[in-house]
Amino acid sequence: MSDVLWLIPVLPLAAAVLVGLFGKLLRGQSHWPVVAAIAGSACVSLYAVVQLHHQSGPVAVLRSTPLPWFSAGGVNIDFQLVVDPITAVMLTAITFIGTWISIYSIGYMHDDPGYPRYFAVFSGFVFSMCGLVLTDNLLVLYGFWEGVGLCSYLLIGFWFAKPSAAAAARKAFLVTRLGDAAFVLGIFLLWNKFGTLEFEELFQAARAQPNEPILLTACLLLFCGAVGKSAQFPLHVWLPDAMEGPTPASALIHAATMVTAGVYLVGRTMPLFVAAPAALATVAVIGTITALLAALIALTQHDLKRVMAYSTVSQLGYMFAALGSGQGDLAAFAVTAAIFHLFTHAFFKALLFLASGSVMHAMGHVIDMRRIGGLRKALPITHWTFFIGAMALAGLPPFSGFWSKDEILAVAKEAGHGSAYHAAYLFVFYGLLLTALLTAFYTSRAYFRTFWGPEVIPAEAGHHGHSHDDHGHDHDHHASEPAGPGVAHESPFVMTGPLIVLAIGAACVGGLLAVTHGFAHFLGHTSDFVKYLPKHEHHADYGLMALSAGLSVVGIFSAWWIYVRNPKTAGAMARAVPRLYALSQNRFYLDEIYGWLAVGPLTAIAVISRVFDMLVDGIVDIIGRVPRFFGGLFRPVQNGLVQFYALATVLGLVVFIFVLAYLRGEKGAW
Amino acid sequence: MSVPLEQYLVVGAILFVLGAVGFLTRRNLITLFLCAELMLQGVTLNFVAFSKHHGQMTGQVFSLMIITIAACEAGLALALILVLYNSRRTLDVSVWQDLRESGLEQTIDTEPLPAPADEAAMPRLQEAGKMPTRRRGDSYV
Amino acid sequence: MMLASFGLRQAMIPAALGLLGLYLLLPRPSRIPRLAGAALGIVALVLCGRLIAEAAPATPWIERILFWAFSALAIVGAVQLVTQPNPARGAVAFALVVINVCGLFLLNGAPFLAAGTIIIYAGAIVVTFLFVIMLCQQTGAADADARSREPLLSCAAGAILLGLLLSLVGRQYDPAPIDELLAAIDKSIASDKPGFENFDHEFRKFPTHLPIKESLEARSDESMLKIKASKNDPKVVSEELAKFRAAVAAGRSRVGDIPPPDSVPVTPFAGSRTDHRLPAGNVAALGRLLFTDYIIGVEMAGTLLLVATIGAIAITYRSGRKPA
Incomplete structure (x- = not known):
């Protein structure tokens, strides 16, 4: 059985290589190997879940035979695929959602000149992501970590001829590099301290010597890596810009899977963090700040995809807050909550992105909510699926977001009890509550502004409405089309089909898994949990559930009241607090501050270096001219006359x- | 007694130097090669004189080898001269100065020549099957 | 029969004069009276002849006349070749040089070589050259023939080179030290108390390029031993002195010779090492030598000729294209 696991990463890799090498031949058929490979991986993943479920005993795990990678001195690094329940959950999310997004891409990317390239990189991403969650070794994990970073870079910059896309790709790469540098340092530190990078051995060593300052440093460095990859404050600035890539790629990479790699990393190394409580508190506070900040920014954004991007940042902050709350015997519960939210979030956020993509597709790539509106008639399927996703994100029961968010709130509430970081966790809990309210509000705002109110369809839509084939991504080309009310058409079935499937998932999966406690039971068999994380009996907190549901309803209702019932209120409110509005609208000026603090000085240093280099070059040139000069004296001798x-x-x-x-x-x- | 060796050596040296100066100054490819042959004559004379002086035949053997090499050289040189002439229509060696340092000016004769003196002094080939006619001023060298 | 001794300074005068004459004779756009150049050249030749003329002629007069005539004609021909603007006339002048050099070959006991050179050079090579000239220069002397490349510099270089070569010959074959030695020996014999003491230091100071120095030293040491053994018997002394004088007088004709090192293998076919006479029967001796000691050289020369023939054809062969 265990060696079937190899199929999970190898199938997408083979598809990536195949499409990458023979893309010119495959052209419009490039999606077949990729869809088939990812679907195959999904099947194997589900098979692994079933196998794990049927294993008896407290620990459920599947291991493949290890393949030696390299061995230097005393270091032996092996490729070994290990599937335990956490990995299985991640794999299922990646491959299942990846399958549907790849099918959706067939319609969305249709006729793009880079069609094979898109699918090759897409498949490569799935390979890297699967490898990332399948390994039991920090170094190998880091390798795949960079692999997903590379694929992310390639997909953000997919339309590299567009300057904004190229800049966004570069920004994403450089900002995540900051975190990755810290991550590498953390790995070195752990290697230096414990002499191993195997998770199992690391955990044993950490349990033997808790509260080590080095362990705290290492955990904080690992968290820095997670901060970069999962777009947490203060390195969150790349993710909204990353929406320059194709929408399905954004849905898979920048909403559902890659950005959750940081959450997975912290969840996977939780036994280390548990041994360093200060690190956990930091994680919780950073997560909460991110959640709150991103939610505040999302309130005023006009770009639908940008709202979704900030909500992703906010929800990732939620997950980190949950992980950070895993003090003491809450650890297993915290990881469960975070992974559960990761899982449900993957469904509804992928759904929201794909639905946004469908809106974009119908609107001729116009996604500014000031230019669209009242689309519920024109795009019925998109409307209903978006509605389900939005309600799940808003945390309205019984949609899946409610259940996972509720668990996170429960963890955060309990974390403060008897902890040395009581005040911090108090902030975390109330911050998360406020975020829940804001989330419900801005999600509903986006939903109402897009689908309710008077029907507004931009001129570009008409053009695209007539021909689904010609939804080229060259915006400017179509901007010169005659203005006038466009005609919107629902997207083809190849795009709406995945929407429906994901909508069902977003609606049901949370409730199903939460009510039956199936998720918690399944994760409970993870070896980390069984061996290193203390057990905690959790009882459903109905009061908290009611509070969460109430906040969600309040948020949705106020959005409805402001944007549907009295559409003038919004402008009045913005004018009432112009400073605050501008602050949120301009993303708290963080990009500008970074520009001042980092980019400006670096540019100055670069200019100085350039001048210095010119100086040095000049000197070298002069030295080079001396023999040239003397050679020149003798040049006339070589006059060609025999x-x-x-x-x-x-x-x-x-x-x-x-x-x-x-x-x-x-x-x-x- | 016979003529001392030194006198032959001096004659050989004079022939050699005359050939060398001719090689350096003359411009006609054929004259150049004749001058090279002249230098060879000077050297050969030395060999033969030494051969006599020492009573050893080896010097004559060397001379024979020199003649052989000179014959080879002449054959190849004439072939090359023909090829060169066919590509530029002139025997002037100064035409071939393309392999000079880049950026250097071509060396061109600026001094004007006086009016041609004895132009008709060249031997001519008559077409086959025709009676050679002697024009006024023709020379048979 | 030896030359008078002369050094670099003496050698430079005729060389410089001769090359100056040549400089005046070289073809150039602006005419210089050719007569002046010719006169200078003749003066230089005469000076050079005086320089190398035998101090005390011992050669038969017929041979001397032939040598001077051949040499003068060869040099005149060579000058004509170098200075003649017309390449065709130059080729004929070269034939003249070849014929005269062959005369010199005959004087040196190389009749086969003389015949061969005339046949190959004057007969074949010069004729081929003339053919090429007729092919290429049917319109007469070209512009370039009336010009010279760097005449002054070339003639200066030629003058220095010739002066150097002449002075080297003069130095290498300088008989003065030996003549002095002979005079000292004669003086010692004529004196009332003959002995080696009066001139011993003379030849021991000989420059090393006189190869007889070592043999004379050996000879002298042997005589001294004999004289010492006979307790300065005057008869023995005069006998030894006479022997020594004969050795010195014999060595005088070999001044400047460089004996081949012992490592050079001695072959009987090339001629005797000691009596300095060419073997009788020139053609037979040359053939014997060529097909024994130098057989590889002969084979290689034959191969080279073949390759040159093929190369010449390959260079000029143009398929399907008519000569322009």
């Missing part, structure tokens, strides 16, 4: 004979 050269030969002969005969003295044997 007889001139012969003359030189004769003169040389004269000198030679003279020296030989008259300057060598009488000693020679004449």
